[in-house]
Amino acid sequence: MTKYIVRRLFQAVIALFMLSVLLFIWLRSLPGGPVSALLGERSTAADREALERALGLDQPIFVQYWRFLTRALSGDFGTSTFVAPGQDALQVFLARLPATIELSLFALLIAVTLAIPLGYVAARRRGRPLDTGAVMFSLVGVAVPVFFLAFVLRDVFAVNLGWLPASGRSTVGINSTDVTGLFVLDGLLTREWDAAWDALRHLILPALALASIPFAVIFRITRASVLDVLDEDYVRTARAKGLTSQVIRGRHILRNALIPVVTTVGLQIGALLAGAVLTERVFSIRGIGDALARGFEQRDYPVLQVLIMMAALIYIIVNLLVDIAYAVIDPRVRAK
Amino acid sequence: MINRKAAAVAGAAALALVLSSCAESERESDGENTDTDGAATGAAGDGSGDGEMSDATFIFGAAGEPKLFDPFYASDGETFRITRQIYEQLLDFEPGTAETIPGLAESYEGSEDGLTWDFQIREGVKFHDGTDLDAEAVCANFDRWYNQTGAAQNSAVTYYWNNNFGGFADQSDRDSLYESCEATDEMTAQVTITRYTSKFPDILAHGAYAIHSPSAMEEHDANNVEAAGEGFTYPAYATEHPTGTGAFQFAGYDQANGTVTLERFEDYWGEKAGVAEMVVRSIPDEATRRQELEAGQIHGYDLPNPVDWNSLEEDGNTIEIRPAFNILYVGLNATTNEALLDVNVRKALSHAINRDQLVQSQLPEGAEAASQFFPDTLPGYNEDLEPYAYDPDMARELLEEAGHADLEIEFWQPTEVTRPYMPDPASIFDAIRSDWEAVGITVNPRPMPWTGGYLEGTEQGQAAAYLLGWTGDYSSPDNFIGTFFTQQDNAFDTGNYDFADELTDMLVEADSEPDPDAREEMYKEINARIAEDFLPGLPISHSPPAIVVSEAVQGLITSPLAAEDFSTVTIDE
Numbered sequence: 066m067t068k069y070i071v072r073r074l075f076q077a078v079i080a081l082f083m084l085s086v087l088l089f090i091w092l093r094s095l096p097g098g099p100v101s102a103l104l105g106e107r108s109t110a111a112d113r114e115a116l117e118r119a120l121g122l123d124q125p126i127f128v129q130y131w132r133f134l135t136r137a138l139s140g141d142f143g144t145s146t147f148v149a150p151g152q153d154a155l156q157v158f159l160a161r162l163p164a165t166i167e168l169s170l171f172a173l174l175i176a177v178t179l180a181i182p183l184g185y186v187a188a189r190r191r192g193r194p195l196d197t198g199a200v201m202f203s204l205v206g207v208a209v210p211v212f213f214l215a216f217v218l219r220d221v222f223a224v225n226l227g228w229l230p231a232s233g234r235s236t237v238g239i240n241s242t243d244v245t246g247l248f249v250l251d252g253l254l255t256r257e258w259d260a261a262w263d264a265l266r267h268l269i270l271p272a273l274a275l276a277s278i279p280f281a282v283i284f285r286i287t288r289a290s291v292l293d294v295l296d297e298d299y300v301r302t303a304r305a306k307g308l309t310s311q312v313i314r315g316r317h318i319l320r321n322a323l324i325p326v327v328t329t330v331g332l333q334i335g336a337l338l339a340g341a342v343l344t345e346r347v348f349s350i351r352g353i354g355d356a357l358a359r360g361f362e363q364r365d366y367p368v369l370q371v372l373i374m375m376a377a378l379i380y381i382i383v384n385l386l387v388d389i390a391y392a393v394i395d396p397r398v399r400a401k
Numbered sequence: 402m403i404n405r406k407a408a409a410v411a412g413a414a415a416l417a418l419v420l421s422s423c424a425e426s427e428r429e430s431d432g433e434n435t436d437t438d439g440a441a442t443g444a445a446g447d448g449s450g451d452g453e454m455s456d457a458t459f460i461f462g463a464a465g466e467p468k469l470f471d472p473f474y475a476s477d478g479e480t481f482r483i484t485r486q487i488y489e490q491l492l493d494f495e496p497g498t499a500e501t502i503p504g505l506a507e508s509y510e511g512s513e514d515g516l517t518w519d520f521q522i523r524e525g526v527k528f529h530d531g532t533d534l535d536a537e538a539v540c541a542n543f544d545r546w547y548n549q550t551g552a553a554q555n556s557a558v559t560y561y562w563n564n565n566f567g568g569f570a571d572q573s574d575r576d577s578l579y580e581s582c583e584a585t586d587e588m589t590a591q592v593t594i595t596r597y598t599s600k601f602p603d604i605l606a607h608g609a610y611a612i613h614s615p616s617a618m619e620e621h622d623a624n625n626v627e628a629a630g631e632g633f634t635y636p637a638y639a640t641e642h643p644t645g646t647g648a649f650q651f652a653g654y655d656q657a658n659g660t661v662t663l664e665r666f667e668d669y670w671g672e673k674a675g676v677a678e679m680v681v682r683s684i685p686d687e688a689t690r691r692q693e694l695e696a697g698q699i700h701g702y703d704l705p706n707p708v709d710w711n712s713l714e715e716d717g718n719t720i721e722i723r724p725a726f727n728i729l730y731v732g733l734n735a736t737t738n739e740a741l742l743d744v745n746v747r748k749a750l751s752h753a754i755n756r757d758q759l760v761q762s763q764l765p766e767g768a769e770a771a772s773q774f775f776p777d778t779l780p781g782y783n784e785d786l787e788p789y790a791y792d793p794d795m796a797r798e799l800l801e802e803a804g805h806a807d808l809e810i811e812f813w814q815p816t817e818v819t820r821p822y823m824p825d826p827a828s829i830f831d832a833i834r835s836d837w838e839a840v841g842i843t844v845n846p847r848p849m850p851w852t853g854g855y856l857e858g859t860e861q862g863q864a865a866a867y868l869l870g871w872t873g874d875y876s877s878p879d880n881f882i883g884t885f886f887t888q889q890d891n892a893f894d895t896g897n898y899d900f901a902d903e904l905t906d907m908l909v910e911a912d913s914e915p916d917p918d919a920r921e922e923m924y925k926e927i928n929a930r931i932a933e934d935f936l937p938g939l940p941i942s943h944s945p946p947a948i949v950v951s952e953a954v955q956g957l958i959t960s961p962l963a964a965e966d967f968s969t970v971t972i973d974e
Contacts, residue, residue, distance in 0.1 A: 096854025099631050103557040105476050106856050106869070110890055112556040112563070113860065119555050120631050136630065143630030149656065150468045151635040160656055216688060224695045231696040232689045234658055237460055237680050246657070349684045351659050359685070362817060363852050366631050 070385070077381045084377055085137075085370070089130050092366050098122065099146035102363035133370075143367030148356050154367035157356060158375050163246025164234060165352035168344065169337040171249075171268050172275035177330060180280045184287025184326075185319065191292065199284065206281035211340055215274040215347040222270060230267050232349040239263045271348040275340050279333040286329045290322040297321070324391065331387030335380050454665075457972035458678040459954070462690045462702035466659055466683040470651060471639035472611045473546060474553070474626065476560035478963060481608045482703075483681055485964055486663055487529075488611030488645030491520050491539065491590075492602060496958045496966065499726055499778060499876045501603045505534060505612055505646065506590075515597040515915045516580075522588040526670045528614035529650040536584035541615040543582035543592060545624065553626040558633055561609035561874075564884075565600065599912050599920055600877045607875050608964060617644035648674040648968035659683035675956060675971035694718065694951060700972065701950035703963070707765035707824050710947065717952045722767050725943035726961035727822040728774050728881065729870040731833065732938045735897045738865035740805045742897060747936045749799035749808075750866070751789040753840045754833055758791075760942050763828045768944035773928040775873070775881035776943050778961070780917065781924025782878075786932050789939070796840040809843040813859060813867035818851035821946035821963065822870035830868060833941075862894045872946075873962065878924045879912045886937060887912075893937040900935045 100116050117123045121132065136143065142154040149157045187196040223231035230236065234248055241252040241260035249268065252261025294300060295318065303313050341354030349355075353372055360368040465479045472484035493504030503509065506520035526534035546562055548570045556563040568575030578601070580593040594601055604610065613623070621638035638644075643651045648671065649663035661681045665674040682699060684690045690702040691709055695716060705713060710720050733750070735741035756770035772786040800806050814830040815823075823829060834844045847864070849855040859867045869892065873880050879887075887908045889896035895904060907930070911923035931937070948965070950957055956969040 097850065097852050097857055100557075101852040101854075101856045103632070105560065107476070107560070107564075107871075107884075108556065108856075108860065109888065110860060113857070116555055116557045119552065119628050122631065133630075141630070144632035144634055146632040151633060151640065154630075164657065216692075219689075219692050224692050227696065231692045231698055232684060232686075233682065233698075236698075237458065237658075237660060237682065240655070240658075243657075347686050347689060349659070349682075349686065349689055351657060351683075355685070362850070 070389075073385050073388075077378070077385075080381065081374060081377060085134070085374060086130065088370060088373055089133060090126060092364075092369060093126055093129075095364065098364050099366055102147045102365065142371045145365055145368045147363035147365040148359050148368045154371040157368050158353070158371045160246075161352050161356050163352075164350050165338070165341050165345070165354060167247040167249065168268065168271055168275060168350060168352060169334070169341060171272040172337060172340075173279060173330070173334065175272055175276040176280040176283055176333070179276075180283035181287050181323075181326065184284045185291050185322075187284075188288045188291035188295065196288075200288075203281040203284045206277040206284075209277065211274055211277065211343045212347050214277055215271070215344060218270045218274055219348075229270055231270075232347075234264060234267050234350055235260065236263050236267075271344050271350060274347075275337065275344040278340055279330075279336060282333060282336075283326065283329055287322065287326050290325050291318060294318050294322040327390055328387055331383055331390075334383045338376055338379070454673070454677070455675060455971060456677040457974065458680055459676040459967065459970050459972055460680045460682060460699045461967070462684045462693055462699040463681050464683075464685060464687070464690070464703065467654075467661060467681075469635050469639040470641075470643035470654075471613075471623065471635070472608045473562070473613075474558050474635065474639060475609065479683075481964065483661055483663070484611060484643065484645075485608050485647075486649040486679065486967055487643050487647045487651055488608070488613070489647050490606055490608065490610050490612060492606035494606055494875075494960065494962060494964060496969075497960065498724070499873060499961050501606045501876055504606065505539075509602060511602070515601070516594055518592045518594070518602055519585070520590045520592065520602075522590060523670065524588060526646050527668045528617065528646055529644045529666055530614050530617045531668075532614055532616050534612065534646055535587055536590040537587075538615050539590040539612060540582035540584050541618075542610075542612050543579065543590075545613075545615075545618065546610075547577065547579050549624065549626075551626070552628040552633055553624065555628075555633075558626055561604075561607060565604045565607075597913050597915055598879070599914065600875075600879055603875050603877050611645055614644040614646075617642055646670070648672075648966075649679055652678070669968075672968070674968040679967055679970075694949065697951070699951075700954050701948060701957075703946075703948050704819065704821060704824070705947055705949040706819075707947075710765065710949075713949050718949050719952070719954070721948045721950065721957060721959045722765070722945045723947065723959040723963065724776075724778065724961040725768065725822075725945040726776055726778065727870055727872040727943055727946075728771055728776070729822040729829070729868070729941045729944065730771075730774065730938045731941060732859060732864070732867045732869050732892055734859075734862045734865055734867075734892070734894050736862040736894050738810060740803070740808055740810075741865060743803045743805070744934070744936055745799045745803040746805050746808065747939070748789075749796040749803070749805075749840070750810075750837065750842075751936065751939045752792045752799065753796035753842070754789070754836050754939065754941070755791040756788050756941060759829065759832045760944075763825060763832055764942055764944045765824060765947065766945075768942055771940035771942050773932055774885060774938075774940050775878055775928075779873075779876065779878050779881070780921045781911075781928065783925040783928040783932075785925075786929060789932075793836075793840045800840070800842075806841065807843070808841075809845065810837070811845045811847055811865045812837075813855065813864040814846055814848040815851050815855045815868055816848050817853070818855075820870055821872055822942075822944055823868065824944065824946075826868060829941075833868075860892050862892070875962070879908070882924075882927065882931065883908050883912055886931075895937050898935070898937065904931070904935055904937075 100113055104112055145152050145154050145157050183199050187199045190196050219231050222229045239260055241257040242255045244251045244254050248264030249261050252264055300317050303317050342358050345352045345354035346358045356368060357372050463479055467480040467483050468475055468477055470484055490504050491506040492501050495502045505523050507523045508521045509518060511518045522536050549559055553559055554569050566578040568577040578594050580595050583591045585591045618638055621642045622636045623638035625636040627634050648666055648669045650666045652662040652664045654661050663679045665677050687706060693699045714720055733741050733747055740746050760768045760770050770788040772788040800808055815826045837844050858864055886895055886904050889901045895901045907927050911920055914920040914923055948959055953972050953974050955971045955973050958969055959965060
């Protein structure tokens with residue numbers, strides 16, 4: 066197992082290095098650049114040239130990359146040009162990470178707790194109204210664009226009913242003491258119940274919007290997987306042996322059906338990060354997704370580099386953890 | 402290290418917030434049980450002594466966040482919106498107009514040659530750090546501006562100084578408009594400039610020339626700007642300790658929430674702010690800003706989309722329409738399309754545009770078709786000029802005469818942007834494009850993201866035709882046409898044309914004319930020549946940008962420069 070993990074980590078380092086080269090070149094091949102964002106709309110050609118010289122952007126791209134790499138290895142990932150001007154790009158990532166983690170975790174929690182039981186029940190009642198309804202519902206979840214869902218949720222629950230806040234992470238003036246950066250958790254840890262409740266209320270609408278796609282995907286995989294397992298010989302055998310339905314459900318159906326579901330949940334974490342770009346933007350949540358969107362708009366190279374590299378790193382780690390979880394659930398994998 | 406420091410600051414800020422909210426709730430309960438808690442009542446006494454002072458918070462939704470809080474290093478509207486509340490300049494703008502009036506200088510007088518200016522500094526003005534404003538402090542600011550070194554000299558950092566004053570002290574190869582500043586007595590600052598220009602002293606009303614506390618700048622190393630990687634790093638003064646004389650003082654920037662908090666400065670020399678606190682929340686998405694206002698979470702936001710104006714008003718909000726102090730134009734550049742060198746082709750393009758229809762269908766109420774490159778509120782506006790008549794036949798004829806009946810033109814379309822002069826670039830683009838196609842011109846549209854190549858490409862002369870505009874910074878014709886056409890290496894590449902030197906000379910001459918009446922005539926003449934003979938670009942419209950506030954907001958005075966002073970705002974809840 067250790068050898069396996071070490072090998073996977075080594076592969077990850079190579080992959081990250083290659084990604085950094087491609088990313089560096091690709092970003093700089095896009096039209097525009099941080100110079101436009103730094104100078105604004107009133108600059109002259111001379112201003113532009115002077116700035117490019119001052120920042121070394123007039124150098125050949127491999128010289129620029131070498132400079133980036135040597136700095137990055139010493140922990141300096143450059144200075145944000147737009148998202149948080151003047152701040153260290155890595156700091157921008159770290160500062161924005163908690164918001165995204167909180168949102169994604171909450172969305173994943175909603176998706177998983179709704180999708181897995183519903184998928185199981187739907188499969189057990191294949192073809193009946195509950196199943197048909199749930200399948201339709203999950204189709205809508207995939208089909209409706211996240212930003213549209215966000216807009217509708219907000220219009221109904223924030224603007225018209227006034228039950229929930231429309232955007233942001235907390236009400237102006239209600240903040241908990243910063244411990245982890247996850248506002249709900251911080252409020253609970255410091256026993257500032259008002260702040261925790263306020264942060265939770267702010268999370269509900271964006272998390273629902275963000276959960277729509279993983280919910281649908283996890284639901285469909287669970288349902289399909291349970292259906293597959295129901296047809297397996299060992300389930301029939303178990304029934305024939307007269308085992309209680311509780312044991313059959315738990316040990317035989319659910320446990321085996323969950324293997325593909327765990328993989329899917331892991332992969333959905335990547336999808337959540339992608340979904341967070343839109344959700345955070347629409348709900349003014351200052352997380353990674355929002356930084357990514359703003360970074361692209363204004364070509365903030367250092368921030369984009371850090372965010373994408375870190376997202377890749379997280380993705381690699383999550384995948385590694387999924388594989389390990391797989392090994393734990395499925396003895397056959399462990400045996401290999 | 403930075404990490405820990407940042408965490409400490411954030412922690413302290415959060416703690417302060419918690420403590421202050423505790424203090425607040427104590428105060429509230431004090432009101433109910435009088436006389437029981439002497440100490441707390443004493444603390445609350447400061448505020449209640451004034452009786453009338455509101456403790457309301459005004460929450461404003463901004464489309465972006467400020468870059469930093471030192472306006473001398475800024476050139477973006479979101480930064481100025483905030484620093485405008487914290488700082489004041491020697492000169493100011495008459496509320497609601499772009500007219501220059503006294504600010505921290507209660508009066509000012511120039512020598513006959515316009516080179517030496519005496520500013521009489523207002524008595525009794527305090528900086529937020531408790532130090533007094535005097536002539537020495539004013540001169541310390543001028544000297545600071547002029548003595549910027551290294552990275553700070555780049556126009557990405559000091560745009561306004563570079564463009565208005567030119568060089569810095571250690572730049573022998575660049576002229577500077579600035580000569581010296583001397584405190585001739587305690588409350589008189591004498592500023593000398595190197596040549597006469599019509600812009601001076603009006604430019605000093607611009608937010609970039611705000612007067613800072615010299616002691617705060619020294620304490621927080623205000624001039625320490627460095628180029629680092631692909632960006633610039635700014636000192637703590639610019640990010641955490643801005644110290645001016647304004648009606649609001651800086652209370653904190655919460656990066657996790659994107660909110661800047663300002664609080665009423667109790668020692669302000671003038672009328673104190675109408676609310677105890679002003680919070681500016683960054684809400685990048687336009688639909689979110691609207692829904693936040695509808696949900697009552699914010700009190701107002703800038704640049705509501707004109708299509709929402711009616712419904713916002715029906716919901717009881719107020720749409721405040723600012724006077725239009727801007728110009729939208731079609732930029733032309735003959736570098737990549739030689740047909741444009743012929744003035745008849747340019748005239749044909751202008752006659753082909755149905756400006757009236759464009760203004761009526763695509764621009765908000767109050768917009769006007771433009772006949773020249775600046776609005777009618779500036780001296781030098783030529784009343785005799787009419788917008789180019791919509792005349793497709795004439796356009797066809799002119800093209801025929803020029804031998805370009807089959808003209809083909811690449812027309813750049815800005816995407817991912819809205820500007821005060823251009824609320825919906827796509828629809829404006831489509832209107833002009835179809836007008837041109839109607840007279841037989843082949844238009845090749847080239848959509849491009851605003852900062853993803855559009856600004857860069859138009860600046861470098863790659864676009865034969867493009868949409869761009871300008872909002873004035875201060876009251877001066879030179880700030881419009883001088884900025885556009887004095888340099889010949891501009892976005893229009895006027896250096897391509899045979900009139901380039903003549904136009905430059907006229908602009909320099911007008912800017913150097915000390916007699917205001919004579920100068921006004923000169924600008925009128927230049928406007929006529931630009932419209933009738935030169936036509937380096939096509940003025941299209943002036944459109945009024947709006948700001949929307951909820952019913953509860955009273956006393957907002959809008960500014961044509963979008964330089965609102967929010968200290969007059971009160972919340973009526």
